[in-house]
Amino acid sequence: MFSLDFCDRLSAEVDAFCASGLARRKPNTMNKHGVILDELGMEPMLAELRRRLQPLASRVFAKWCADGLDSHRVFTVSYATAADDQQSLDVHFDNAEVTINAALSEDTSYSGGEIFFCKLIDGLTDPQQTTCYPPISHRRGWTILHRGRQLHGALPITSGRRLNMIMWMRSSKVRNQLCPMCGSKPKIIPVASGYGDGFTIPSASSSSSSSSSSSSSSSSSSENLAVVQQDRGDDVVDICNVL
Numbered sequence: 001m002f003s004l005d006f007c008d009r010l011s012a013e014v015d016a017f018c019a020s021g022l023a024r025r026k027p028n029t030m031n032k033h034g035v036i037l038d039e040l041g042m043e044p045m046l047a048e049l050r051r052r053l054q055p056l057a058s059r060v061f062a063k064w065c066a067d068g069l070d071s072h073r074v075f076t077v078s079y080a081t082a083a084d085d086q087q088s089l090d091v092h093f094d095n096a097e098v099t100i101n102a103a104l105s106e107d108t109s110y111s112g113g114e115i116f117f118c119k120l121i122d123g124l125t126d127p128q129q130t131t132c133y134p135p136i137s138h139r140r141g142w143t144i145l146h147r148g149r150q151l152h153g154a155l156p157i158t159s160g161r162r163l164n165m166i167m168w169m170r171s172s173k174v175r176n177q178l179c180p181m182c183g184s185k186p187k188i189i190p191v192a193s194g195y196g197d198g199f200t201i202p203s204a205s206s207s208s209s210s211s212s213s214s215s216s217s218s219s220s221s222s223e224n225l226a227v228v229q230q231d232r233g234d235d236v237v238d239i240c241n242v243l
């Protein structure tokens with residue numbers, strides 16, 4: 001999906017950001033060394049990428065892209081072998097309707113670290129007991145497109161370093177009905193900025209009327225997005241952080 005030049009430039013940008021020591025949030029609880037790319041000013045480029053991926057994602061996973069994938073959370077994952085590096089990733093599902101996983105590192109610059117997939121969970125079941133498919137080696141510039149709720153993980157890396165870009169794409173129409181993480185109807189509150197966890201305030205999303213969207217893609221109502229976050233009792237949390 002990405003040119004090798006783009007892989008290099010994105011990797012260099014992320015490495016420079018990490019080296020700068022600037023503050024950053026963790027993408028989620030499982031990911032210790034990642035960078036949220038919207039925090040680097042890439043939101044417009046990533047929103048455009050999401051719009052361009054929409055036709056493909058809808059073709060493969062129509063039901064999960066209802067009314068468009070209208071928000072995203074995009075971050076890098078980095079694996080290496082030192083004690084304080086992240087070496088592998090446990091089986092999990094994503095806080096996404098559809099995910100793309102793009103390999104940025106030179107294939108020969110690391111070994112191990114294959115991604116593996118297990119069963120698809122459509123109800124809320126325990127991610128533990130499951131049979132998995134044979135692991136897949138990442139290939140630089142290539143992307144894997146999968147359902148967020150397809151269980152998956154990464155095997156331990158055995159040498160070198162692997163950097164991937166993960167794009168969690170969300171459909172508010174789908175998740176407004178049922179939170180993909182807790183399996184219940186979300187209780188939603190507005191957030192000040194950003195996409196929150198990709199829910200929308202239903203009254204806002206259903207009032208389609210005079211969308212100011214310019215020439216961009218057909219069914220997207222992102223101009224009308226009311227950005228919301230899930231409220232869990234007394235804690236207002238970004239549910240990405242409670243994977």
Ligand SMILES: O=C(O)CCC(=O)C(=O)O
Pocket residue numbers: 031077089094101115152153154164166
């Ligand atoms: O390391 C990988 O290839 C998978 C990463 C992943 O699944 C995630 O961060 O959600």
Ligand SMILES: [Fe+2]
Pocket residue numbers: 092093094152
């Ligand atoms: Fe994942």
